[in-house]
Amino acid sequence: MPDTSLAHVLTSEGWELLNSLGPYLESESFKLNTDLRKAGHSPELVAAVLTQAKLRMKARTKFGPFADHMVFTSPGLEQATRLNVAALHAQRYVEAGLEKIADLGCGIGADALALATLDRQVTAVELDEITAAAATINLMPWPDAKVVQGNAEDFDLSGFDGVWLDPARRTTSTSGTTRIFDPEAFSPPLSFVESLADRGLPVGVKMGPGIPHEALPGNCEAQWVSVDGDVTEATLWFNALRREGVRRAALVIGPNGAAELTSPVDYAPGGEDVAVGAVDAFLYEPDGAVIRAGLVADVARSLGGHLLDEHIAYIGAPELMETPFARAYRVLEVRPYNVKALKAWVKANGIGVLDIKKRGMSVTPEELRKQLLTGSGKGPNKATLVLTRLGEDRVAIVVEPVVP
Template sequence: MPDTSLAHVLSPEGWQLLNSLPPYLESESLKLNTDLRKAGHSPELVAAVLTQAKLRMKARAKFGPFAEHMVFTAPGLEQATRLNVAALHARRYQEAGLEKVADLGCGIGADSLALATLDRQVTAVELDEITAAAATINLMPWPEATVVQGRAEEFDLTGFDGVWLDPARRTTSTSGTTRIFDPEAFSPPLSFVESLADSGLPVGVKMGPGIPHEALPANCEAQWVSVDGDVTEATLWFNTLRRENVRRAALVIGSGGAAELTSPVDYDAGAQDVELGPAEGYLYEPDGAVIRAGLVADVARTLDGHLLDPHIAYICAPELRETPFARAYRILEVRPYNVKALRSWVKENHIGVLDIKKRGMSVTPEELRKALLTGTGKGGAKGQNKATLVLTRIGEDRVALVVEPVPES
């Protein structure tokens, strides 16, 4: 059965009601629902408007104040590009001098919005009728933006300077959405993207950050992007949108701005040419985009550091150096991984708050934390101190590093 909730929202009564509501609060939603129905609004309209208000509140994390004037579907918001990242996408087209851009699989229109803001003539193509309606509303302030409902693979690209794609990577059912991992099962598939690039068109495509290196086309630049520590996407750039001498890149966006690390060569899992060494000095946890891009060894070299294990993304260095590409911890102690001994250590040090990180070990941090903290204080009371443990392997040895986070500047 088609989703009709957005149709209720876009009715004159629904639109006026939605824009008259205060900012959504979950704790007030039940009372507001009751009050609106008592005021004479239908249950279907009230449910649709409150759902949309909730989505707008959630969308602030991606769209900031723009969210207050947009409409959303739950799956569309989930896959939508964050506005600050979409702006970086759009800038590529602007810098390449591409005026007329087709956004194939536009979703709710985030990337089209960014392109239109930079005065690109953008045509947004979306197969799903409800999502296309949301994109139409969201792009109304930009007269140079047009929404077309249809299949990306069937859209006529005659006259277009460039193409942007954000393939659907989830299937939706009554129980929610399920992530798809096979690039050929995306809609449209990666092979369709490659065919556009092979025709000479400048093409950019947003992929999931977990795309394996062996699936990357040979003629693209692959850029992994993280925002506030969350790896959001891997973007593939073809032809004039691809930068010269960049094959892999990690773009790290945080409160201090953006920083990027690049490499001109293909990823080779066996070519992490950096030394191995002991756990000493400072431990660095590389950003997820750095790990996905296969640039851990590059970061280690900038820190004059070494890896603990050739297969695990932890770096150690004798001195503290500031880097946007890794989180730093001062190593206080190196202990063998032994649950009984660690429980005694927690009790002896009166630890009540324990942060546990791990790589290369089949340990569930939540379960281990519970096991280490249960009944550790006198009379079962928890201690007042805080501590951070990093669980990892060094060769065949399993170790627990007691570390102290270095405050970020």
Template sequence: MSHAPQEQIAPLLTTEGWELLASLGPYREADSFSVNADLRKAGHSPELVAAVLTQSRLRTRAEAKFGEFARQMLFTQAGLEQATRLNVAARHAERFAKAGISHVADLGCGLGADSMALASMDIAVTAVEMDETTAACATINLMPFPHATVVHSDATSVDLDGIDGVWLDPARRTTSTSGTKRIWDPEAFSPPLSFVEGLAAGGRAVGVKMGPGMPHDSVPANCEAQWVSVGGDVTEVTLWFNTVARRGVRRAALVISSQGAAELTSGEDFDGGPVAAVGPVEGFLYEPDGAVIRAGLVADVAERFGGHLVDEHIAYICAPELHDSPFARAYKVLEVMPYNVKALKAWVKANGITVLDIKKRGTAVTPEELRKQLLPSKRDTKHAKTATLVLTRIGEERVAVVVEPVTF
């Protein structure tokens, strides 16, 4: 999955390295130079100091995904980028537990996030990782779980006899000296989607995490596709096959926020479901969550709100009533104007606006550039007046909608 140099991890797998890493407080970039100097002055080798500081930085970054568990884990840069957040991994594991699966092979386990979640539910886990450094990290991360075993091997060549569930998180990035680069073709993933479909054809419970931008026509016909967003960011689409797929659910949007989790599902294929009407910009404007958009469920939300789209190709909904929903952000429509920079600049000046939030969909305008054009160079920071503009297209006409965010 990732290819961090072996030497960056090896020094940490010694008593000296592990104790030194544990002795460091939270990583701060501003302090890293002096900490480096102090550790080297204390007699630690440059290789160990570099490894410890790199790991300390990764642990601090990993807290967003792993919480306090991050302090006891080992990471690689590429592994952390692709690792599943622990609260999402717990939902993956729940699927296998509810289906009564007793032994899961986590093929391409990376740093072991999903394996940790599975093992914490008393499911036996065979965690398979081809990259030696990443496998070493996973071994450390899974040490608290006696039901988990790490195997350093190619995911496609593991014997699955006696294993009734398979989880996969294929590598969707290539790593080079210039960093990591995302791959888009599901057949170029490691392992490829066709390998996953082959596993599912045998009747096993199979789940696979894919990138959220996966096109609908690449989604296999015999699975459930669940798009997941966390805190407004769409993190993945998971494909579920056989006993871990829910009956009557073809596609779903799972929205996880600080308020909890909510899900919208449809039994229809991607070209089915309700067709939303198209109407004027009025009342309240709704910006659907990214998972709702990716799952093709915008029309379902419009129907739920008794609303309509402002353009059949653009994911903005208008409805006469105000709805508090986890599936869309609400704005009150104040004014609708044709998109014209000169007119907008005059509007900004006339209203004394000093802070401008610009949202857009269906138009090539760059919000940062437009903001520079519209706002005065000298602004009254003591008496800041904020406004929100939504730029979009209605047919061929570009419009600017003045809105007010609604807070519940």
């Protein structure tokens, strides 16, 4: 269902019907569709309302209970900032003493919502008419927040003391959305963001986590963020929003709160002052934000460990140490990577559940898992393999996850 279906939801009949429904359950969607049509609602309205109810349920992972009072487009929800991360964005503007914020390319309004919650005066600008309508609904509870439909690059910033941007990084077609990787192909492009920063404006911009270090402007702080192990974004901060002495950072948010690792200098591949050595008693897998920020060597040093290979983000260490920046595994055995031998090992050890992690090897874990388990019987045991390189050697490290 295209996102233009939201227009049906925003009629009085559609809005009342949407808010009369309980939580969306896939197993009951067919019956609910039939019942609503029997009650006299048009097929188009029913389809639109059920689509929106499904999006609300999906949005709970990002917005919690707020999702039940919001409206969404599929692309808008996909790119929207998680509410707990948006709150951290907004806090930067508060700490910098910025009051009047322009949110350029606001999408469905997630970051504008967080700014408004912290009593900032927010003007959210969105080019797409349907998405702007969604943002208007989502920001209605905050009188100091308003939505303007228009081009972010043409918006007059006179009187604003801070700017936030979340450029569109996907193209939408009838077959779905496609990710864009070139920062100059974003809407608006990174060069536009830099032009605002060059004017002295405090600017924050959300980028995809895959942005290469060489594409980073020289006058910003780059902060990679992960939530529960999922790297969600790289945020660039300019001028008053940039922290002194921080060039790159990894912010790791998990069940026990947030932890951050920072560096004052640019990332220089191969220039880290850390040893490379053999597999040790424990193997650590750094968080994705740490890897993206180029801070693996910093974590290795903090653990008293070393890299297993200078080009691969696995750390070996002699002792178990608790860290929010990496997941720990106890090493049980190191085997050469040989599919036939591994298959025999799986069968001999009665392994029926096999987790496979890999770095630095052109192996598809799902295909290898199927290959190793086929014909081995459904054994009662579970095992974890880490496939990687040690210099020129390919190995399979048998590990046991350490429960935090």
